[in-house]
Amino acid sequence: MALNPDQARRLARRLRQLRASHWPDVDLTQVELATAFSMESNVAPATISSWESAGSPKTPTAARLSAYARFFATRRSLESGPHLIPEDELAEDERERFHALEKELLDLLHAKDLPRRNTLSFDVGPVTVICSESPSEEQSPLASADNPNFTKLNQYADLDALIEIYGHLRASNPILDVFHRVTRDVRADDLSTHVILLGGIAWNAVTKRFQEALGQVPVTQVEDPEVETGEIFTVGDKRYLPSWGDAVGDKGRGPLVEDVAFLARLPNPFNSSRTLTICNGIHSRGVLGAVRCLTDARVRDANEAYLAERFPDGQFALLLRVPVVAGEALSPDLKNDDVRRYEWAPTEGRGR
Template sequence: MADSGQALAHRLRQLRVQQWPDKRIKQPQLAQALNVSVPLISSWENEANPKVPPVSRLEAYALLFCSHRSLRADDLVPLAEAELTMEESQLRDKLLQELLDLRAAALNHGPSPSSAPAVANPWQFDDGRQVVIVCTRLPDSWLARMPYVDPDDPHHIELYTYADLDSLFELHGHIRAFNPASEIRRHTAKELEPDDLTSHLVLLGGVDWNDLTTDVFQVLDLPVRQINDWESENGPYFSHGDRHFSPTLTDGMLREDVALFYRGPNPYNSRRTLTICNGMYGRGTLGVVRALTDTKFRDRNTEWIHERFGDGEAYALLSKVRVVRGQVITPDWTLDELRLVEWPD
């Protein structure tokens, strides 16, 4: 226990003294930021006779030291969680997990059952290989009405030609953060080269505009089909056997979408993965993306995937994505009422 306690004490002092090479934090500064006494800080850092901080204090440490922006002149002031960038949020989670594991070891509790899951997030590939996000290109009839999409325009903005920009923005940063050694690329389906197809593939958007999603659905023979019947009274839907699952609209406003998450081997290279995030509408796609990126839900959803599908190579989940006042609510896959189809059954 002494060694484990010493490891935690050493790490806490290391954060204070070495986290920012250009600024050495003094104990009174840290004590003020955490709203505790200086002797208490000393007791936590005392390797000869270490005291173990409560979880809430370690959460405060992680929030403080995940961002250089916590330094404000001579003061140390924690940021609000909502102020954190994607990279800062990832570092906060990593620091917290490390400190909680050290705390658990110091208390002889073994590995920490903390906020981070025991299994890797599906967006963590761990092999350093290239990841290619394949997006949908907006139809030419839409682009004709938009500014800055003409490549000859001096103000040309390439991303204006992409659909599902919310999902791309949300996902790109997370994949980069989880896989710092990997090259992360994004393309529309028509821009892909053979080397792209044999990378870790991530498909955003449905079969109506994303040609590659259409091709992959046919190759994989998935039990779930997407029917883009936009002109009929019933509208578009996903089907599973004789069951149909449609979005819910009220007075033309989207209230609930239906979205698919699929993970399996890449059909063009079995040593890489294929992931599909696909809603009937863009907000459904964003919801299923956020299920594994949102800090409030990604860990429990990751754990649910592991418990439900184990080490299965291929699995799929069709779920509801609620929309409240125009805002996407991240689906909690542990709730039975949000899960529509799970495969394998």
């Protein structure tokens, strides 16, 4: 059965999850699983690998998925070495788990009209939002652990964006663990989860750990003498600058009327079965605009449809206009050509 690439990868992720983490205390290899399945019909370890492939997965038959369900319905499948237990030998509770898992896998196989997973919806977790820390001189006294009223969130930069994306992640992924960290609290294990980098990629130390992924994207963020309040984005020799309103009184510059957002989705280089998402901006309004592009109910469905059509493999980088009206960042509408200032896909080599 031919599934579209997104559906095939979703099934592959589920099969890989079953083998790798269904029983967290068991290190089940592809060779062992192939040996178990071969008790009834020969399966090579390379075939198991192709079913789990993150890039171009092959699709197993319904019969093979039924075997998956039977194997993972009971830990007795591991006794005396991995093997398949005949269905008529399953206990009642094991048979219930078998039928539930079989239905889940077959639904993935037959869901031809299954919609593309939204960018911030995940099949497995955990998900870690990594945030920049506000400069110490700009932090509230409550950001100090020595203060009796210490509130850790006072240490976070881009707090509006964090609250927006964290709430959306919890609502969209109710059974998954979702964590948030400032960069200095990031642990090594956090880097192999689904990672969302929020703001400040120019000075976020964690970002340097993702250079393997970011190196392929031709967007850089640099300091510029024209913008002292944030770092601008560049592509080659082209600079992408914010816009300011007319100066008021003796002020040398008016209010911010348009920021630039950077939104990117790439594979996580530390774990190819997980993703790296970047929501950034020149200023905090740009960061919030990148987030609201994916969370705002008024535009997110249309934006997800655009991303699915324009970037079918789910990898992309965009620079976007974020208008600021009465101090509020407006959510970018990706179907508006004027909103998209630059876009890139790895299959194109360079953006447009």
